[in-house]
Amino acid sequence: MFNNNLKIAWRSLRTNRLFSGINILGLSLGLAITIVLFLFISYERSFDTEYEQKKDIFRVLVHTDESYDKQVLCTAPAAVAPALKTDIPTVKKAARILRHGFGETAFVKVGNTNFLEKELYWCDPELFEIFNIQIVEGKSYKALERPNTVALSQSTAKKYFGGENPIGKTILVDNEDHLEVIGVFKDFASNSSISYNAIGSFSSTFAYKEPSWGNSSFETYVQLEPNASVATTEMQMQTVLDKNVDKAGQWFSFSLQPLEKVHLFSAGYVNSYSNNIGDIAEIRNLTFLALLILLIACVNYMNLMTAKSQKRTKDVGINKTLGASSKSLVVRFYAETGLVTFISLLIGIGISALLIPAFNAITGQELQISLLLRVEMLLGLGLFWLITSLVAGSYPAFYLSRSSPKAVLNTGTNSGKGVITLRKGLVVLQFAASVVLIVAVTVINQQLQFMQQQKLGYEPENTIAVTTGGIRGAAIKQTLVEEFKSLSSVSDVAMAQGFPGISVSGRMLFKNENDESGLQLSTNHSDAEVIELLKLKLLAGKTLPLVKQEGDTLIEVVLNKKAIDYLGYSPKEAIGKNVLIGGFGNKARITGIVDDFNYESLHRPIGAYAFHNFRSEAKSFVLMRVKSADLTETLNQLKSTFESVISDAAFEYVFLDKNMERLYAQERKTAFMGLIFCVLAIFVACLGLFGLAAYTAEQRKKEIGVRKVLGASVLGIAQMLSKDFLKLVLVAVTIAFPMAYWLMTKWLQDFAYRVDLGWTVFALAGILALFIALFTVSFQAISAALANPVKSLRTE
Structure with missing residues (x-):
């Protein structure tokens, strides 16, 4: 039938x-x-399911106040992890993670071979316990308690050392830090929110000896005791914050994000270290x-x-x-x-x-x-x-x-x-x-x-940023700049801490000493030529001084219109005025005003921005405007010039317009x-x-x-x-x-x-x-x- x-x-x-x-x-x-x-x-729901203690692992989130637009940050201050572990009984383990150079590519030298490493992180050793990261070669992860040590993933160890045993060998990072390889760990799964090629000892960083409650740049994971109350722990975290930071200085609060929600429920959050964020x-x-x-x-x-x-x-x-x-x-x-x-x-x-x-x-x-x-x-x-x-x-x-x-x-x-x-x-x-x-x-x-057609207030087309993170010494950087200027295919050159499309330093701008709220200000340590190179419209005054003498304590700044609108000045009135900027004190003077420009995604309104010459941050990029006749030949010239000046660092570049397009990939x-x-x-x-x-x-x-x-x-x-x-x-x-x-x-x-x-x-x-x-x-x-x-x- x-x-x-x-x-x-x-x-x-x-x-x-x-x-x-x-x-x-x-x-x-x-x-x-x-x-x-x-x-x-x-696949999306399988993220982070392989970790044994996944139900007890949480990421610390930072919720900012109105002065920082009520953003949710995936990174916390460096002082948070040790304070939580010390003062809260339910916090069993805590670990901090710092992305190398706050997101810059690391220049790694092994013997005479140069590598570019985008996934180098500085971590507390307890991260290995929290996530059960398996060491397959070498010493225990506890060896990372010593400064200047590093553990490599299996694939990275093979890339750096081939078939040789990497244990005990040394890698040179940014021509400055010699790191001893103490172990090789199993590669992270593709469906893991954390995925590192190299894990350096956190004790090697600037934040280890004197952890701050102000710089919120450290992704922080905690492991709670089994069956611990999350709500109670979050209340205790506020008590820890009150203990260490005065109420007037509390521009943020804390919460705990379960590991199972890190991948799918972080869209819209800021500063996540994960390279694969779902929605x-x-x-x-x-x-x-x-x-x-x-x-x-x-x-x-x-x-x-x-x-x-x-x-x-x-x-x-x-x-x-x-x-x-x-x-x-x-x-x-x-x-x-x-x-x-x-x-x-x-x-x-x-x-x-x-x-x-x-x-x-x-x-x-x-x-x-x-x-x-x-x-x-x-x-x-x-x-x-x-x-x-x-x-x-x-x-x-x-x-x-x-x-x-x-x-x-x-x-x-x-x-x-x-x-x-x-x-x-x-x-x-x-x-x-x-x-x-x-x-x-x-x-x-x-x-x-x-x-794509929106006028951004600057011209990113045919502008290239070359990374200089692996170059040590101002003289060598200046030599590189002069060599780039000598190329016929290059019209403008300037060094800068960053460029539109990537984050720079965040500070607060105040109207006066009685201004308790302030305005968030993005600050970019840069050369005077950056204004002309980016084709920014100068509304009043002039650019930064071409030369800054040694010992000169005055800080010159070029602000955008958004910043002076907050201060209550017109462009002409602002020139020559001293301005109060967090970390600069009263030593900052306005030399020029540029029109507003979109230095972030169009998802966000234009904020306050400043170019300055305070030697607080390194100038990590050489920006160049090139002629578009033959970009392939121009890039070959730039690479040859770079390698002729810098023999121990790899050439890395990005086009500013392509970098902006990356912001709209979703x-x-x-x-x-x-x-x-x-x-x-x-x-x-x-x-x-x-x-x-x-x-x-x-x-x-x-x-x-x-x-x-x-x-x-x-x-x-x-x-x-x-x-x-x-x-x-x-x-x-x-x-x-x-x-x-x-x-x-x-x-x-x-x-x-x-x-x-x-x-x-x-x-x-x-x-x-x-x-x-x-x-x-x-x-x-x-x-x-x-x-x-x-x-x-x-x-x-």
Whole structure:
């Protein structure tokens, strides 16, 4: 009996190849998307699950006050970890992590070979205990208590030393620190929030002997005692803060973030050391869309099966007249549905395997095709097939099988209006979702173009920043600058601590000594030429002095307009005024005012900024404006010049405009993923509309035949059939516009500078939806209008 049902199902598929192909294609796409998304969600939720004490591990978060825009920092002051461990009994272990050079690339020299190392961190030894970091070679991690020691990951040790034993050997960092290799640890998993190539001893850093409560630059993890109360511990952390910092100086408070939330619940936080930050909102949205597309595909199957029902009613009626039970017919229809969904599942798995590399390239993930062969995945796919078969086959199986023989053999019997209304409602929802996606994709792309075309207040094009972190000695740096200036392909050169697009030092700007709140000020130690090099607009005064004499204690600053607006000066009034800046005292004098410029992402409004010549921070970059005739040749010249001056450091550079584009990588990924889902949702919605059009044409074929006999034209019949469907799309557009407006208004609120939601976006989405619907329906309408009326009327 089972084999017989399969044979009948296979014959039905072959007989109705168009409908079967559409069914299989729609279900295959829905299943493929869901499979890929399931793998993605599983991977994202697997972060940090390999650590034994994961339930007791927390990251210390710092919540700033209004003067720092109420930001949430993933880094804490250096004094926090030892204070928490000493004063709070529930804190079992605590460890600080400092990114080398506050995020700068480390220049590592091993023998005569130079390396660039982006993942060097200075950590307390207890980090190894908290995360069970496995030492595979060398001494215990406790050897990191000694200054000038380092542990390397297995892959890094192999890169530095090849097949040699690295234990006891020395690496030179930034031509200054000789670090003894005391151990090799197992590489971190790709789904770990912490992932380091080299771990140096924290006792080697400036913050070890005199840890501060002010510089919040140290990612801090604590391990609590089992079953310790997190809320109680956080209250005790506030007591520790009150003990060490006066209330007037408390610009922050603490909280504990569970390790299981570090990856997915840190979007929007500042200063995270993790190179792979997820977003729980993105996962939820993608999951909803994938399931929605799968559900629509199942609904389309029911619509298409219903469209075929008129041809199958006599078959069902004859079988029931000859004694077939409703149960046997249910089994028969489910056999057909199961066969369709099984074929769709196999094709869907194949499509998902092809999609995984592209998905990895878009999202930056590391999903493996081999994950599809895991036992739990295969069991999940089997369950998936069963549920999809039950949902997709429910309507045709029960609706057709339960009809009486008289009803199904009576050609004048019409389907219930409620069923038709339901199908029309589903089509409306499908196209409403499609219109929302069209609006969303359009607005996201408009915002991306707006950000790319936005006048930033400076000119990042053809400007290169070369890292000088490995160069020791001002004389050598100056020699390098002079050599760069001598190149014909270079027009401007200046040294600076940083540049727009990366963070520099944070200080506070005060109106006067009575100003208790202050304003956050980004300060950049730089040469005088930086103003001209970046093409900043000088509103008043002049740039920094070209030469600063030794022993000169006066600090010259060039402020942006945002800063002097806070001080209450006009640009001309500000020139020559002394200004109170945290860490500078009353020794800072304003020499120039530049117009505001976007030194951060357009997500944030322009803040106060200062260029200065106080020798508090190193100038870590040489900035150059180059001629764009032949950038490849220019880069080769720059590299040769660098290596001729500096033989013991590697050449590293970045284009300022490319660095700014990096700030919007998430938006580009969202736009691309949105485009893919938009196309797929529209395609699947069109399948539903095609199914409903086919059903309507099937129901009205005798009416069409009569109209053609009475002289109706093909165009007139096509218009008659298409008119009702266009009404459905208009209803969908009416529903979609308010929803799309609300969603995109909310999304745009994350940008300080954003496009306006004009009517053209919605008009474009509506016209596009109508055009797609008309194109989809007209195919079936014209086909019905061209049919021979004799075939539809001969049974009357």
